[in-house]
Amino acid sequence: MKLRYKIASGMLVFLVVAVLSLAIVISHDSACGPAPSVSDGAELMKAIVYRCYGSPDVLSFEDIEKPSPTDNEVLVKVHAASVNPLDWHYMRGSPYLMRLMAGLGAPKQTGMGVDFAGTVEAVGENVKGFKPGDEVFGGRNGAFAEYVIIPEDRALALKPANMSFEQAASVPIAAISALQALRDKGKLESGQKVLINGASGGVGTFAVQIAKSFGAEVTGVCSTRNLEMVRSIGADHVIDYTRENFTESGKRYDVIIDNVGNHPLLDVRQALTADGILVMVGGAKGDWIAPLMGPLKALLLSPFVDQEFALFLGRLNKEDLLVLSDLMQAGKMTPVIDKRYPLNEVAAAIRYSEKGHARGKIVVAVE
Ligand SMILES: NC(=O)c1ccc[n+]([C@@H]2O[C@H](COP(=O)([O-])OP(=O)(O)OC[C@H]3O[C@@H](n4cnc5c(N)ncnc54)[C@H](OP(=O)(O)O)[C@@H]3O)[C@@H](O)[C@H]2O)c1
Secondary structure (H helix, E strand, O other), rough: HHHHHHHHHHHHHHHHHHHHHHHHHHOOOOOOOOOOOOOOOOOOEEEEOOOOOOOOOHEEEEEEEEEOOOOOOOEEEEEEEEEEEHHHHHHHHOOOHHHHHHOOOOOOOOOOOEEEEEEEEEEEEOOOOOOOOOEEEEEOOOEEEOOEEOOOOEEEEEOOOOOOHHHHHOHHHHHHHHHHHHHHOOOOOOOEEEEOOOOOOHHHHHHHHHHHOOOOOOEEEEEEHHHHHHHHHOOOOOEOOOOOOHHHOOOEEEEEEEOOOOOOOOHOOOOOOEEEEEOOOOOOOOOHHHHHHHHHHHHHHHHHOOOEEEEEEOOOHHHHHHHHHHHHHHHOOOEEEEEEEEEEEHHHHHHHHHHOOOOOOOEEEOO
16 A cells, blocks of 8 residues: 555656646746846945846846845845855756746846855844854855845854855855755764765765764765865775776665766665665756656655665755854864855856866855
């Protein structure tokens, strides 16, 4: 009964997704949203704005109205931000299914970027946890801007004193995803063997360090040029994916964190222990159904095997920022920064991210 239920629900999800994608494309028009209005006498700030889905060419560097905090909000002067694949998924509105949330014909929110670090400039009258002058980091839509506004109780925390603004801005999405994938989905324990596929990117470089801090034996999979870097951040073993396919090595892992999704599920199974857990963080790229095929196969295969295939969606929150802050202060996690771009060159930063070979994090310097 349970098995039939799982298969039926898998098929149902597939059907619903197919119908919704079709509906989105039918209703899709490539018109751009309206230019934002600016109130008379309002203070302005520089920001990256987009009003249509598309390539990095849709991004513009503009003067828009500077926000001011309501009672429970904090206004942060941004010193640094960082780029995540999520940014270009929003920019392109791809996979199409995400336009159900992000806006059908044009993006509902014109701000770009999520991860930031900066200094609190002003707080609403009910805010108790932050004050002007505090150095903070966090995640909020519209972070590629001189200022960002965020409710006090959301993903905002004091910046660890031993980290620069650029380092702190590298953390939110990638490190929270790594933490939640290892701890909540992978249930990783000290002494266990974990393999991280895509160990040299944003999520991977944090996952290697967090897994080590849990006391795990860590294997990182990356390309030749990144082997030394992945070793230097704590991996016990490294596999060069240009020479070796980890699914064919005969070695087995208690937990696999897959940031790439480039191997068939049945092959990845061969590298898991009998009751091992695969956490699917990254997956196939595509506008349509391709990104959903991995999760769908996992859903359909799960009832027949003892291994667990965990779908993953990271969730930004204050509590986990504090966990990561502790790790940084204890010297157990240090962000790896690849390239830096100024705010007016976010389009170039995103072009670089879209190539899929970032070496750690890509940072946007806002000053
Ligand atoms: N589900 C969620 O909530 C969630 C959250 C965060 C991220 N993600 C997804 O997770 C993925 C990784 O994110 P990220 O921020 O780490 O991206 P990233 O910074 O762009 O890193 C991508 C990494 O993938 C590596 N890579 C490319 N091809 C590879 C291969 N064949 N085998 C092994 N590694 C390979 C690259 O290393 P080389 O240069 O060495 O090739 C690069 O370091 C993205 O797809 C992102 O959308 C999902």
